[in-house]
Amino acid sequence: MKTVQGISLDYYIWLSAALFTIGVLGVLYRRNSIIIFMCIELMLNAVNLLLVAFASYYQDPQGQVFVFFIMAVAAAEVAVGLAILVLMHMNTKSIDIKVLNRLKW
Amino acid sequence: MVNSELIIALIPLLPLIGFLLISLFVNRISKSLASLIATGSVLVSFLLAVIIFIKLIGLPVDQRVIQVNIFNWISVEDFSAKISFLIDPLSSLMLLIITGVGFLIHVYSIGYMHNDEASNRFFSYLNLFVFFMLLLVMGSNYLLLFVGWEGVGLCSYLLIGFWFKNKEYTYAANKAFIMNRIGDLGLIVGVILIFIHFGSIEYSSVLQAVSKQGGSEILTLITILLFVGAMGKSAQIPLYTWLPDAMAGPTPVSALIHAATMVTAGIYMVARNNILYTLSPISLNLILIVGLITALFAATIALTQNDIKKVLAYSTVSQLGLMFVALGVGAYSTGIFHMTTHAFFKALLFLAAGSVIHGMQGEQDIRNMGGLRKYLPITFYVFFIGVLAISGIPPFAGFFSKDEILAKAFEHSPVVYGLALLTSLLTVFYMFRLLFLTFFGNARATEEVKHHIHESPKSMTIPLIVLAILSLVGGWIGIPEVLGGSNQVGEFLDPVFTSSQVLLSEHALSRSTEIILMSVVVVSTLILIGVAYSIYVSKNTVPQKENSTLSPFHTLLYNKYYIDELYDSVIVKPLKKIAKVFYRLIEKSGIDFMVNTFGNSIVSGSKFARLLQAGDIAFYIFAMVIGIIVLIATGGLMK
Amino acid sequence: MLSQYLFYFLSFLAVISALLVVFSKSSVQSVLWLIVTLFAISGHYIFLLNAEFLGVVQVIVYAGAIMVLFLFVIMFLNLNQEVEAHKPAVLKFAATISSGLLLIIIIGSLKGSEQLGTHVGSNDFSSIKNLGRVLFKEFLFPFEVSSVLLLIAMVGAVMLGKSEKEG
Numbered sequence: 001m002k003t004v005q006g007i008s009l010d011y012y013i014w015l016s017a018a019l020f021t022i023g024v025l026g027v028l029y030r031r032n033s034i035i036i037f038m039c040i041e042l043m044l045n046a047v048n049l050l051l052v053a054f055a056s057y058y059q060d061p062q063g064q065v066f067v068f069f070i071m072a073v074a075a076a077e078v079a080v081g082l083a084i085l086v087l088m089h090m091n092t093k094s095i096d097i098k099v100l101n102r103l104k105w
Numbered sequence: 106m107v108n109s110e111l112i113i114a115l116i117p118l119l120p121l122i123g124f125l126l127i128s129l130f131v132n133r134i135s136k137s138l139a140s141l142i143a144t145g146s147v148l149v150s151f152l153l154a155v156i157i158f159i160k161l162i163g164l165p166v167d168q169r170v171i172q173v174n175i176f177n178w179i180s181v182e183d184f185s186a187k188i189s190f191l192i193d194p195l196s197s198l199m200l201l202i203i204t205g206v207g208f209l210i211h212v213y214s215i216g217y218m219h220n221d222e223a224s225n226r227f228f229s230y231l232n233l234f235v236f237f238m239l240l241l242v243m244g245s246n247y248l249l250l251f252v253g254w255e256g257v258g259l260c261s262y263l264l265i266g267f268w269f270k271n272k273e274y275t276y277a278a279n280k281a282f283i284m285n286r287i288g289d290l291g292l293i294v295g296v297i298l299i300f301i302h303f304g305s306i307e308y309s310s311v312l313q314a315v316s317k318q319g320g321s322e323i324l325t326l327i328t329i330l331l332f333v334g335a336m337g338k339s340a341q342i343p344l345y346t347w348l349p350d351a352m353a354g355p356t357p358v359s360a361l362i363h364a365a366t367m368v369t370a371g372i373y374m375v376a377r378n379n380i381l382y383t384l385s386p387i388s389l390n391l392i393l394i395v396g397l398i399t400a401l402f403a404a405t406i407a408l409t410q411n412d413i414k415k416v417l418a419y420s421t422v423s424q425l426g427l428m429f430v431a432l433g434v435g436a437y438s439t440g441i442f443h444m445t446t447h448a449f450f451k452a453l454l455f456l457a458a459g460s461v462i463h464g465m466q467g468e469q470d471i472r473n474m475g476g477l478r479k480y481l482p483i484t485f486y487v488f489f490i491g492v493l494a495i496s497g498i499p500p501f502a503g504f505f506s507k508d509e510i511l512a513k514a515f516e517h518s519p520v521v522y523g524l525a526l527l528t529s530l531l532t533v534f535y536m537f538r539l540l541f542l543t544f545f546g547n548a549r550a551t552e553e554v555k556h557h558i559h560e561s562p563k564s565m566t567i568p569l570i571v572l573a574i575l576s577l578v579g580g581w582i583g584i585p586e587v588l589g590g591s592n593q594v595g596e597f598l599d600p601v602f603t604s605s606q607v608l609l610s611e612h613a614l615s616r617s618t619e620i621i622l623m624s625v626v627v628v629s630t631l632i633l634i635g636v637a638y639s640i641y642v643s644k645n646t647v648p649q650k651e652n653s654t655l656s657p658f659h660t661l662l663y664n665k666y667y668i669d670e671l672y673d674s675v676i677v678k679p680l681k682k683i684a685k686v687f688y689r690l691i692e693k694s695g696i697d698f699m700v701n702t703f704g705n706s707i708v709s710g711s712k713f714a715r716l717l718q719a720g721d722i723a724f725y726i727f728a729m730v731i732g733i734i735v736l737i738a739t740g741g742l743m744k
Numbered sequence: 745m746l747s748q749y750l751f752y753f754l755s756f757l758a759v760i761s762a763l764l765v766v767f768s769k770s771s772v773q774s775v776l777w778l779i780v781t782l783f784a785i786s787g788h789y790i791f792l793l794n795a796e797f798l799g800v801v802q803v804i805v806y807a808g809a810i811m812v813l814f815l816f817v818i819m820f821l822n823l824n825q826e827v828e829a830h831k832p833a834v835l836k837f838a839a840t841i842s843s844g845l846l847l848i849i850i851i852g853s854l855k856g857s858e859q860l861g862t863h864v865g866s867n868d869f870s871s872i873k874n875l876g877r878v879l880f881k882e883f884l885f886p887f888e889v890s891s892v893l894l895l896i897a898m899v900g901a902v903m904l905g906k907s908e909k910e911g
Binding site: 004005006007011013014015017018020021022023024025026028029030031032034035037038039041042045048049052053055056058059060061062064065067068069071072073074075076077078079080082083084085086087089095096098 | 745747748751755758759762763765766771774775778781782785788789792793794795797798801802805806809810813814817818820821823829830831835836838839840842843844846847850851854855857863869870874875878879882883886887890893894896897898900901902904905
C-alpha cells in the first residue's frame with residue numbers, strides 16, 4: 001500500500017470522490033445558477049486534488065503541471081461564465097436556472 | 106524494340122487524346138480545328154499502323170507476334186490483368202482497316218457534318234469510338250477485349266442517338282444499346298468462365314492451356330457464350346434487329362461503326378479464339394447455322410426495303426452472316442478476308458448513300474429518287490463500283506472473298522454452298538435494284554428537291570474515290586491460286602490460325618471444281634443483273650406506295666418478317682406486364698410500404714422525443730448525471 | 745501520526761464546508777464556505793502532498809481571485825436578498841439519490857487504481873525549480889496556448905459585459 005506521510009492513497013480517492021459528488025449534488029439540488037457555478041468549481045477542485053495526490057504518490061511532476069493548467073482554464077471559464085451570468089441577470093432580472101429554458105430545437 | 110513499343114502504344118492513344126482535346130474544349134474550338142484534330146489523330150494512327158505492319162512483314166513468319174506491356178492494371182491474388190497490346194497478323198490487319206477506313210470516314214465527315222452545329226461533339230465521339238475499337242483489337246487479354254467491346258457499344262449508342270432531339274432516333278439508340286447488352290452478358294459470362302476454367306485471361310496462356318487440354322463441355326459452353334456476345338455486336342439472329350434501326354445515326358457513323366468496324370468485332374473475336382472454336386465443333390456448327398440463317402433472312406428482307414440506308418443495313422447483316430458462315434466452316438482467314446473487303450465496299454456504299462442523301466436534302470426513300478446519274482456523277486460511279494464489288498463481279502474485291510467463302514462452303518457441304526450461293530445471288534439482286542432505282546430511270550424527286558440536287562464537296566468525294574479504288578483492288582491481296590494468285594492475305598494470317606488448321610482436315614478442291622463453281626457464280630450473277638435491269642430500268646417498275654396491297658409474301662418481307670412485332674409481343678410486352686405486377690406488388694406494397702413505415706415511425710417517434718427537449722437546463726444536467734452513472738456502471742460491469 | 749490527524753481534520757473541514765456551500769441559504773455564505781473548502785484543499789497540497797507551489801497558487805487564484813470575482817458579482821447584482829426558489833422535494837430527493845449512486849460508482853471504479861501508475865520521479869520532483877523545468881520544457885507550448893486562452897477569456901468577458909447600446 002502506497003502512502004505519503006502515513007496516509008494511504010485510498011483516502012484521497014475517497015475524499016475527492018466525496019467532494020466531487022457534493023459538487024454534483026449541488027448542481028442537481030439548487031436552482032441558483034451562481035451556486036451551481038460554484039459547485040462546478042468544487043468539482044474541478046476535487047479532480048485537482050486527486051491529480052495532485054496521484055502526482056505525489058508517483059513522484060511525477062506532470063500531474064502537478066496538469067493541475068496548474070486546469071487552474072488557468074478555470075480562471076478563464078469563471079471570467080466568461082460570470083460575464084454571461086451578469087448579462088443574463090441584466091436581461092431577465094433573475095439568475096434562476098429555470099429562466100434558461102430556451103435551449104431547445 | 107523500344108521504338109516499336111512506343112509506336113504501338115501511340116496508335117490507340119492518339120485518338121483518345123483527340124477525343125479528350127475535342128470534348129474538353131467542345132465549345133471553345135472552332136469546327137475546323139476540331140475536325141482537324143480528329144482527322145489528324147486518326148491519320149497519324151494509320152501511319153503508325155502502317156509502320157507496324159511493315160515491321161511485322163519484315164519479321165520471319167513464325168515470329169510475327171509483338172506483345173507490349175504497358176502496365177499492370179489489376180492484380181488481386183491470383184487474378185491479374187495487364188494493359189498490354191498484342192500485335193500479330195490478325196490485329197495488325199484490323200488496325201489497318203480501322204485506322205485506314207476510319208481516317209477516310211473522318212475526312213468524309215468533315216464535308217458531311219459541316220452544317221451540323223454539334224459537329225465538334227460528333228468528332229469527339231468518332232475519335233472515342235476509334236480508340237475503343239483499337240483497344241478491342243489490340244488488347245492482349247479478354248478483359249481489354251471486353252472494355253473495348255463495351256466502349257464501342259457506348260459510342261455506337263451515342264452516335265446512333267446523335268440527333269437526340271428526334272425521339273425516334275433515341276429509341277433506336279436505346280434499342281441498339283439494350284440488344285447489345287444482351288449479347289455482352291454472354292460475353293462477360295464467357296470471359297468469367299474462361300478465367301475460372303483456365304486461371305488466366307491472357308490470350309497466350311489460354312490458347313496454350315486449350316491446346317493441351319483439348320475440347321471439353323465447358324469449352325463448348327464458353328465458346329457459345331462468347332458467340333452470344335458476337336451475335337449482339339455483329340447483329341446475328343436473334344439479336345440483329347438493332348442494326349437496321351441504327352441507321353438513325355449520321356451516315357458516316359453507319360459506314361464506320363455499323364458496316365466497316367464495330368459490327369465486325371464479333372468476327373474478330375471468333376477468329377481470335379479460333380482454336381477454342383475449332384475444339385468445340387458444336388459451337389462451330391451453331392455459328393454456321395446462325396450465320397446461314399441470318400445471311401438468307403436479311404437478304405430476303407433487303408429485297409423489299411425502300412430506305413436506301415435500310416437496304417444497306419440489311420445487306421450488312423447478311424454479309425456478316427456470310428462471314429460467320431466462313432468462320433463456321435473453319436475457314437477463319439477467309440472470314441477475315443471477306444471482312445476486309447466488306448469494310449471497303451460497304452463503307453463505300455454507305456458513304457455514297459450518304460452523298461446521295463446529302464445531295465437530296467436528307468431524302469432517304471429510293472421511291473423518291475431515280476435518275477440521279479446525271480446529277481451526281483461521281484457518287485454514281487463510286488456507288489456502281491461498290492455494287493459491283495458486293496455482287497462479286499470479277500475483278501472487284503467482293504468477288505475474291507465471296508468466292509472463297511463459297512468454295513469453302515462447298516468443301517464443307519453442298520447444302521451450305523447452296524444456301525450461301527442463294528444469299529449472294531439475292532445480294533446481287535437487291536443491290537442492283539437499289540442501284541437502278543436510285544440512279545437510273547426517271548427522276549422522281551419533286552421539282553424543288555431536283556433544283557437543289559448537287560454533287561458533294563471534295564472532302565466527301567475524295568474518300569469515296571479512294572474507297573472505290575480499294576473496293577476494286579482490295580481483293581487482289583487474296584487472289585486464289587486457281588487464278589494465278591497466291592492468296593497473300595491467307596498466308597499472312599496463317600500464323601494466327603496454325604493450331605486450328607492442324608486440327609481441321611483440309612481437303613482442297615480440285616482446280617476444275619473451283620473454276621466451275623466460280624463460273625456458276627459469275628454467270629448466275631450476270632443473269633440476275635440482267636433480270637434486275639429489265640425490271641427496274643426497262644420496265645421502270647417502282648415499288649408501290651405504303652398502303653397499297655402487296656402479295657402476302659411481299660408484305661411479310663416488307664415488314665421484316667414481323668420480327669420486331671414478335672419481339673415486342675413475346676418479350677417486351679410480357680416483361681412490361683410483369684414489371685407492372687412487380688410495381689404494384691413489390692414496389693408499392695413492399696418496398697414503398699416498408700420505407701414509408703420507417704419514415705412515419707421516425708416522424709411520430711421524434712414528435713414524442715421532442716418533448717424531452719424542453720429546454721430546461723436543470724433537467725439536462727440531471728439526465729447527464731444519470732447517463733454518466735450508467736456509463737461508468739456499465740464500464741465497470743464490462744470489466 | 746500528526747500528519748494523519750491533520751489529514752482527518754482537513755478532510756472533515758473540506759467536506760463539511762462543501763456541504764454547507766450547497767445547503768446554505770444565502771449566496772454570500774456559500775461563497776465564504778467555498779473559500780473555506782478551497783483553503784482546506786490548499787492545506788492538503790501544502791502540508792500533506794508536497795505540492796507547496798500549487799497550494800500557494802490555489803490560494804492566490806481560487807481563494808484570492810476567483811472567489812472574489814464571485815463575491816463581486818453577487819454583490820454587484822444584489823442577489824443576496826433575493827429569495828431563491830427551491831426545487832420540489834421529489835426532485836431534491838432524486839438529486840440526493842443520484843449523487844449518492846454516483847459516489848458509490850466513482851469509488852467503485854477508482855478502486856485499485858493506485859496500482860496503475862509507475863513510480864517515476866526523484867524526491868525533489870515537486871520543487872518549484874523542477875516544476876518550472878517541466879512546465880517550460882515539456883509543456884512549453886500548452887503553457888503559451890493557455891496564456892492565449894486567458895487573453896481570449898478576458899476579451900470575451902469584456903465584450904459580454906459591455907452594454908449592448910454602446911456596441
